[in-house]
Amino acid sequence: MIKFSDLKLDPKVLKAIEDSGYETPTPIQAGAIPPALEGRDVLGIAQTGTGKTASFTLPMITMLSKGRARARMPRSLVLAPTRELAAQVAANFDAYAKYTKLTKALLIGGVSFKEQDQLIDRGVDVLIATPGRLLDHFERGKLLLTGVQIMVVDEADRMLDMGFIPDIERIFAMTPFTRQTLFFSATMAPEIERITNTFLSNPAKVEVARAATTSKTIEQAVVMFKPTNKARQSAEKREILRAIIESEGDACSNAIIFCNRKTDVDIVAKSLKQHGYDAEPIHGDLEQSKRMQVLQGFRDGTLRFLCASDVAARGLDIPNVSHVFNYDVPSHAEDYVHRIGRTGRAGRSGKTFMICGPSDDKNFAAIEHLVKETIPRVDNPLGTKAPAAEPATPEEQAEPRKTSSRSRSRSRTASRSEPKPAVTEAAPVIDTPVQADAAQPTPVESAPKPEVRPEITAEQPEQVARASSRSRAPAQSSPRNSGGGRNDRQIVGMGDHMPTFIAKSFDERRTS
The missing domain is CATH 3.40.50.300 (P-loop containing nucleotide triphosphate hydrolases)
Structure with a gap:
């Protein structure tokens, strides 16, 4: 049985692995670590939960143990699709590199740019980032990727699902052509296969389980x-x-x-x-x-x-x-x-x-x-x-409210379409004979009750009485039964409630 001590890892890394309680590598680790230490590109395909993170962190720490980082120019780059996964990779790096002097920076959203800029300015050996935040730093002129020696893409199929593939291609173009690429995914969609064919050079393909299989445990x-x-x-x-x-x-x-x-x-x-x-x-x-x-x-x-x-x-x-x-x-x-x-x-x-x-x-x-x-x-x-x-x-309460609202609307619609019940109480009938007085209007059958007009008393001003008389005069005659004089012609459209000042103006035009 293969043990970590058989994989030619740095002694300081082996000590950290022993402290973590591990002795035997998983199949993906045993298959990916040796070609990675040889400097080859690696394409790792394994179902989730098989230890892919250690498959690239362990050889990366071993290869970066010699050398020194420069300001704003990280020596290696790890891309992760989510903040949580990036933070987990950073935690694994801390655990396995605790006996080395390697430095890291974690670039994820939700954290101040200023703190991340300070880490980059001091120089880091390992840069762990999500694609969006990495491009933000690059566009602000705070980061150079020309010194990247090792580039890792973790959970590539998740990158595809989240729409990060264009960003990944752009980041690949920013890194040197001579970089070493470690590419890990749980499934191999056609788009993922296209990227591996484009950016990986003769990779060592390590497939420990058929793509999209579930664990037997x-x-x-x-x-x-x-x-x-x-x-x-x-x-x-x-x-x-x-x-x-x-x-x-x-x-x-x-x-x-x-x-x-x-x-x-x-x-x-x-x-x-x-x-x-x-x-x-x-x-x-x-x-x-x-x-x-x-x-x-x-x-x-x-x-x-x-x-x-x-x-x-x-x-x-x-x-x-x-x-x-x-x-x-x-x-x-x-x-x-x-x-x-x-x-x-x-x-x-x-x-x-x-x-x-x-x-x-x-x-x-x-x-x-x-x-x-x-x-x-x-x-x-x-x-x-x-x-x-x-x-x-x-x-969920919104849906019942909508339903009840529609029910009420239907009820209102139905009520408008149904005939209204007849009124059982008859309108009062006026039995008194109609007087031939201009002040007394003719009762209308559709009106519920006769209209009452205030009578002009002798105490009122004389001009008001004349105006009221003129306002009622047109209603007493019609063009059909009158003698035909201009002054007797009815004013169409004015009705019985013509204001006094309008009646006065018509009267002046008649007499002029």
Whole structure:
């Protein structure tokens, strides 16, 4: 059996490995370290959880043990897709290089540029970065990549999923052509293969497992369920999740719960906490300090359940995860391999559950096609019992409100289309005979009651009485029954309520 002492590593590195408690390399480490020490390009393909990080950090530290870094010109570069994975690589470097004088800098988002600039200005041997933050420093003129001797691309397939391939190609162009490239990925998509053919020179290909295979130490299961209605689907899934956790009992010492959307991550974490479970969310919208705090608590064992998006699915080395729950069926089949790879690491056993609804059939079939195996179906732990009612979250309350609003709209529409009920109470009838007085208007059948006009008294000014008389005069005659004089012609459109000043103006024009 091959041991680390047989791999021609630096004695200081071997001492650090011994302090970490390791003696025997994993297959990917045993296959990648020797050609890397020879200076060859390496293409490593292995499923997650097989120790790929040490496959490039150990030979890198050995090869960089001689030499000196210059300001703003790192000697090696490690690219990682996420902040958490970059921080994990930095932690591995610290552990294995503790007996050397090599320096490092970690360039990730959420950290001050000033602190990172100070590290780069002093000169670093190893630069560990995410592509976006690395390009930010380069465009600000704070970094030169012409001195890079070794370049590492970790989790290349995740880079592809996150859209970093154009940035990777640009960074490759900034580094010397004579660099040594170590390229690691869990799967080999056509785009990844194109990049390796372009930027790697006669690489040593190390493939310790077929691409997109799951570890034999992981026990898989899927719960097929049919929601009672669409509005209650999420609540029923959370009920099933809690029932599975309860059925596992003490065997579920800790677990990662994966959701497809960040909003669902927050909802599931809040629901678990409301039901007495120790859970916290982690996703890309959280501040970096909060993400690191939650992740450290899960590593330390102070946090039992970690509700995560796929930001936590790739490369994070948390060796003692007992369970992985896929609350949502991943939309990309490759993500299933990476998610369940968080358990069953380093030869340990693990268990995974996935909750699959009718709308997930297509994605579930793609997963089984990728892994080339049938995932065992298990019974719904709730059986035929209807899920207990759960307080609706603010996100879910929006849908019922919309439904009730539409119901009210339909009610209003129906009420407008239906004939109104007849009024049973008749309008009062005026029995008094109509007087032939100009001040008394003719009653109208449609009016509910006759209109009452104030009478002009003798005490009022004489001009007001004349104006009122003139305003009523046109209504008393019509062109059809009058004698035909100009002064007797009705003014069309003025009505009985013509203002006094308008009536006066018409009167003046008649007499002029």
